[in-house]
Amino acid sequence: MKLGILFSGQGAQNAGMGLDLYQAVPAYKATVDQASNILGYDLQEVANDDVKIKQTAYAQPAILTMSNAILNALGDTLPTPVAGLGLSLGEYSALSASGALDFDQAVAIIKDRGMYMQTVGEANPGKMVAVMGNDQQLIVDVLTTLQADGKQVYPANYNTFAQLVIGGVASDVDIAVAALTEAGIQRMVELPVSGAFHTPLLTDAATQLTKRLSDETFKETNYPVYSNTTSEPFTKEAMFETLTEQIISPTYFAQAMKKMLDLGVDTFLEVGPSDTLIKFAKKIAPKDVKRYAITDLESFNAFKEILLAEGENV
Template identity: 35%
Template sequence: MKKVAFLFPGQGSQEIGMTKAFYEHDEDVKALVDQAEETLQVPIKKLMFEGPAEELTKTEHAQPALLLSSLSALKVLEKEGVHPDMAAGHSLGEYSALVSAKALSPEDGLKLVQTRGRLMEKAYPAGKGSMAAVLGLDESTIQETITEISENGEVVDIANDNCPGQIVISGTKQGIDQAIDKLKENGAKRVLPLNVSGPFHSRLMEPASGELEAELNQVTIQNAIFPVYANVTASPVQDQTEIKNLLIKQLYSPVRFSETISNMLEQDVDAFVEVGNGKVLSGLVRKVKRRVKTFAVQDPDSMKAFLEWYKEDS
């Protein structure tokens, strides 16, 4: 059997119409989405299928919507007999990966990411934090630049190491504005402000970690049935206690995605399968290693294309 790694997208991959095709074609997905509405106590189906975009994009809605989208695709994959050898997720996507590995139940996963979204929104005053993507500059130069800014009273941290040549920074609005100018002076090809509501994966998220820990203490976390590569360490984890501790740290630590993919590639993966909405992670994987096979499974057509490859000669 082919060796596949599942990847689960994070915030930013949401869009109106997500999961609708699976919902209309698969009774199990329909039941999953309908049950999620009861669990979340918000009209998540309407937000996913019809919007409006500004409501779907709110962190407390986008996070459960993306998890639900991933779980819907996962439901179909499991029925087709597709099981990964390992998994990883980008930020929020780590919760999807843990549900896929049976460390979290779908219901607990949905409640946790809804709460996580609310905690992230309120952890730092709206409009006072920001993030930006830095393109074409090495990590050491970025770190030197933002350390200088932080020493002058603003907070700026590396938030995501997405792939070679793409690093995201996070911090105070003034700090990010200063960093944009200085990083361009120091050789960045482009520095793009991101349309986000807060300084995610920075020290400024630490105030939310205690409340998140309290929420995690209320749910049952099991040992994962296969390795899930954690954002914080870029290494595989299966132990339930370690999973919980890493989820708390993940809130204010950088997402080491590029390193995660490099480590997974060492396990002789035949293909990476992005499970859920969008193709962002598939693109990042190919920037880590150009010739690796990737699939993005987000509707019946893309599912069919993946299954044809997966089941040939197996």
């Protein structure tokens, strides 16, 4: 098994996430309790709260913790990954799992990052829309024309080679949707988010995060972790710059996943509250690449059985 681990991003959260794992798997519970001590509140209780878990400030620590808690619970049954990749917030989960950040350090950073993004997002409300279509250059060209006319709308997430999320000022995104429809785009879906993430509307949050990360110490990853911002592996030397640029830069998830496949990854595992990234993988990876997601106790036990069987066959 040449394993590539995918770490869920914001938007994957749901009320009750991880509760069955918390109740049944001691190593999972220990990780969540560790995070609760750092955060100053009961994280599992927050994860069970339908109102709080939708808020950026709470969702980000909850998702990061769940992803790391799943890997901690798998323990030695999990082979060393060939590479890791997280979507936006998920990059911090990936960096923590790979040793570049200590878990306590990652939770403390994400507590502040989530707060910055929620506050700035509320002060600069925006909209994000997923645009489906194979001609992504057409989408970029339409946005470039609108930007030249003073509109604040930008490419934000290259999720697959046929899905590009755009974001910006709500009224300008509406204008872009109309222009894209006129250009022949037939399918677009508005996303349930509170701000235009990965666009210049989050500049104030990036400024705050830059100051917050200035005294942090980073280490080398134990295996390659790909950056959404550069679609290249993180390096210790560039980690600060890459993470501070990330909030206002487009994510190149599809391009990074393609490079993981070039490394020989033959199995993808997503860890977190949903299987969204595995669905992206279905659009990007060849059909013979295996895909799994651990989102709850049932899927945890099922994948652990697969790992144990692999171990017996080695």
